[in-house]
Amino acid sequence: MLSIALGVRQAKLDAEMRAFFQDARPWAFILFREACVSRVQVQALCNELREAAGHDAIVWIDQEGGRVARLKAPEWPTWPAAAKYGEAFARDNVTGIEATYLGHRLIAHELKSIGVDGDYAPVLDVPVEGSDKIVGDRAFSAEPKLVATLARAALEGLHDGGVAGCIKHMPGHGRATADSHLALPRVSVSEAELINDIYPFTRLADAEAAMTAHIIYEAWDPDRPATCSPKVIDEIIRATIGFEGLLMSDDLDMHALQFAMNGGLQQRAETALKAGCDVVLQCSGKLADMQEAAKGCANLTGPSMVRARAVESFAKRPAREFDADAGWARFNLLMNSQTS
Template sequence: MSVSAAIYGLSGPELDANEKAFFRDAAPWGFILFARNVESPKQLARLCVALRDAVGRDAPVFIDQEGGRVQRLKPPTWRQAPPAGEFGALYARDREAGLEAVRLNHRLIAHELRASGIDADCAPCLDLQIDGADAIIGDRSYGTDPDVIAALGRAAMDGLHAGGVASVIKHIPGHGRADADSHLALPRVDTPRETLEATDFAPFRALNDAPMAMTAHVVYADIDPDDPATLSSEMIASVIRGSIGYDGLVMTDDLSMKALSGTLSSRAERALGAGCDMVLHCNGVRREMIELADIIPTLSGDPLRRADAAAAVRRTPETFDAKAGLARLEELMSAVS
């Protein structure tokens, strides 16, 4: 069965007939959900079944469930998970407690996602927290120390994988220094490469065995002064595949973000031509997805190998007592409340 190198969003909480027909024909590798797609646990579970039925296979279903400000499954129906910055604060007090708390939190996230049929999470965020940078990252980061971010990111990834949820590290090779929100404008980082290699890029290098990574729509001027990482063959070959040593699946951040210019099809062609394995389109606008479907290739070669390896992470979850896990997490986090 041929599968296209795309992950698509959808418009609402139910899959309508036109969307179902489009997904059947376009055969995207996976889907991504947002708050507009979520009403209740039962509705969400039905939607995940309908998406997989539309393509006739066990397609990965993604969501952004970091905790803090970036959490698509929200209270009061779902638990409010702490932001990454709180785990960084706990780690500063007690290293082992911080690691245990992060792993437990992400094991709980995996438990919550799997209960509704979601099996891939766009987390953890491995970006540094940088004074003076745009606030888009902020407390989504575990802190300012690359070694701490790597340690906590590893614990988060382990928690998700233990729960049968595939992780996506982001935003490779590092969004923390960005001077703008890439949803709204194209950020530029003028920091020398030598500094970036030792700081921003370091957590990604430490977790270069992650199954998936999402690119940063950021220009790193000392390496490629013209194109953001998503569209830059120099950034992908020299930094992401090169100095970081990442051989997992590289997906774009959302192609519809304002950091990128040109038509959607040209953005996709440039991203794939630069070395991305997979394009991500999130807003659920069908005419835009139709435009993309006309030019996105089927998965083959290394991209297919990487996609298959990432999908295999969605194994049967390890035995887990969620009630006891939550109680222990709350006990650990009380030290920073």
């Protein structure tokens, strides 16, 4: 299996895409909005992707809730942004934790029912005043301890639904003053200040998967974004944070990496993997881009394969028994509660 997860932006595979997947055997796939038309269609697409890859690949999606949701109404329910769970916690701590767990348990129930078994959530970033709005209400709170508490509840909700989670964006996107989709952010604060940012990640260092940030942290490596920095990955993510799970890059297509290096997708993939990422993400949905990025990847082996198998153990296990109708009724009650 190739050390790459490939974005899919079509409702059904064409012959060329199918042939490429059969040859490349990517470790995983990622569904985007264009690939999600109906429940029946998504389930058929997931089956088609796994058949083409020749193995029971994880199919991931970005379904955080709020503005980051690939599954949209009216075909699918609408889930709140993470900040709404923080507001629920502020009204009542116990209610807020239960609502966070249940909201993500309901997401997992919906995903599992259509063949999707990985969610790029929860977000552990801690936004600060003056930072770019790309994180904003995707964060549970501006308080690191609360972010960690609610992220743990979210991850447990996904797990109980038989869905793997992925904490992001390690080691923290909350201070970035630019959107890494469009620019290469630089964070210039001291190492002591960055301790605040990594705190939630240290609390969830046992998570099965994490996604890197395309950000330069000058206190750690003034020349390379975290995704491409052996120093940040080895010394901060693996050692200081203590993360031992599968480390995935953010999307190789994002402008941050284009500004960080002169080469194309092949070089970006090679650089990220050499720096210590286990798997890279390529999300354009374009066959030529997939083919170029794949040239920079090798088959999963050694510790990376062990970590990938551990993620699969979360994604492929059956969901616990769950009454979704009762779950929605309870969830709506919790989120609408004004208990102080």
